Amino acid sequence: MQIAIFVYDRFTALDAIGPYEVLSRLPGASVVFTGQRTGPVMTDAGGLSVLAEASISEVPHPDIVVVPGGPGQATKPQLEDGQVHEWLRLVDQHTTVTASVCTGSLILAAAGLLTGRRATSHWLALERLADYGVQPVSERVVIDGTYITAAGVSAGIDMALALAGRIAGRETAEAIQLMMEYDPRPPYNAGSPRTAPADLVATMRLQSRHSAGSRAAR
Amino acid sequence: MQIAIFVYDRFTALDAIGPYEVLSRLPGASVVFTGQRTGPVMTDAGGLSVLAEASISEVPHPDIVVVPGGPGQATKPQLEDGQVHEWLRLVDQHTTVTASVCTGSLILAAAGLLTGRRATSHWLALERLADYGVQPVSERVVIDGTYITAAGVSAGIDMALALAGRIAGRETAEAIQLMMEYDPRPPYNAGSPRTAPADLVATMRLQSRHSAGSRAAR
Numbered sequence A, B: 001m002q003i004a005i006f007v008y009d010r011f012t013a014l015d016a017i018g019p020y021e022v023l024s025r026l027p028g029a030s031v032v033f034t035g036q037r038t039g040p041v042m043t044d045a046g047g048l049s050v051l052a053e054a055s056i057s058e059v060p061h062p063d064i065v066v067v068p069g070g071p072g073q074a075t076k077p078q079l080e081d082g083q084v085h086e087w088l089r090l091v092d093q094h095t096t097v098t099a100s101v102c103t104g105s106l107i108l109a110a111a112g113l114l115t116g117r118r119a120t121s122h123w124l125a126l127e128r129l130a131d132y133g134v135q136p137v138s139e140r141v142v143i144d145g146t147y148i149t150a151a152g153v154s155a156g157i158d159m160a161l162a163l164a165g166r167i168a169g170r171e172t173a174e175a176i177q178l179m180m181e182y183d184p185r186p187p188y189n190a191g192s193p194r195t196a197p198a199d200l201v202a203t204m205r206l207q208s209r210h211s212a213g214s215r216a217a218r
Helices: A013-023 A072-080 A082-092 A104-110 A126-132 A155-168 A170-179 A198-217 B013-023 B072-080 B082-092 B104-110 B126-132 B155-168 B170-179 B198-217
Strands: A002-006 A030-035 A039-042 A049-052 A064-067 A097-101 A141-144 A147-150 B002-006 B030-035 B039-042 B049-052 B064-067 B097-101 B141-144 B147-150
Touching (some): A002 A013, A002 A082, A013 A030, A013 A097, A013 A155, A030 A049, A064 A082, A082 A097, A097 A155, A170 B198, A198 B170, B002 B013, B013 B097, B064 B104, B064 B155, B072 B104, B082 B104, B097 B104, B097 B155, B104 B147, B147 B155, B155 B170
Parallel strands (some): A097 A147, B097 B147
8 A cells, every 4th residue: 555645845744744653554554755856855844854755757556645735835836836736636546545634635626636525724724725616624634535634734643543544444543543642632722713812813814814915916 | 942853763753743843833943853974864664764954963052852762673772872872961961951752761761861850751661761760650741850751652742832832932832733733633532541442552562562572582
């Protein structure tokens, strides 16, 4: 079972590594970090590069593909890149699961793979799915057919565990969860716009709109 | 504020990337992945290498050091390596926080940094802390003086958020949590030996002892 995790300049590290940590533990799984070119790929926050060990042309038939998200400046080229979209459409014909984390769903949507489907994304980007004819759903993990999309960043862990259960059964998924000691105890309760302080949510929405506006103006 | 994340052959990816994702978002933070040598470092499950951008000799005075864990075969050399222990003892003299995730606490303990202190580790490795004169504590995150240790793998996220709150205040930590959408919803309830099915816990304990026995016999 080949699992391709697509990486690109300034992707968000945990978007990719959360699912990697879960899915690489599936019996028979082989994970390949796949980029447009092989070599180091820098993550969004700096100081960390992961190696893309294969290029997209070398990975034509993965069983599962996972597309992480990133900040607007990182995802923008991926929303427009013909080669990446062609590859995603090609592999999607054969995958049993095509998955995304965070704004990775915008990339799948831009490639035309989610048209008419339900999907989720980072809470700040969720409504942008509608621009691509996708129905935005404010849930942690959304499954529609062979597509599974996760909310922002850390939601990729929950997505991958759900996927592990579907692929290998509940007992295997539970064994992976226990080995990862995934018994989360966040020290604060601000992980969702529903639970975070309202002024914090409002500030981030404003910053996000301002930043989107600046991008559009450039 | 320089944050050194120490990486070594077959470390567990999420042990390092969980804290990276949180701590790299702290205002003024600069993260450096630090290895015994610079260059690619393979993680334990295969298919993923991260780049160590600095060697330990190039990072003598980080403000924070984070030591991830790994499976027994990966941590064993780190429990015995004089150079790594010397570096850890050196940097520990100046760090405001010396942190570990998972079996990374065994490495800190083997370097003599946790003697007489309370600390935690992966649930399967917890009791081994006592071999180094450390008091094992079965909690998600344990703080003792300038030392902060986390339980297995995913606990590094909770540890780093607690640390972010201490360093930059509650509001900053909450903003980081919201940006990461860290509102965990595990699809199963098997993340701790207290909640996982008893037979799964027993099987893992047996496998772990067998594997430790094989290591001792070699």
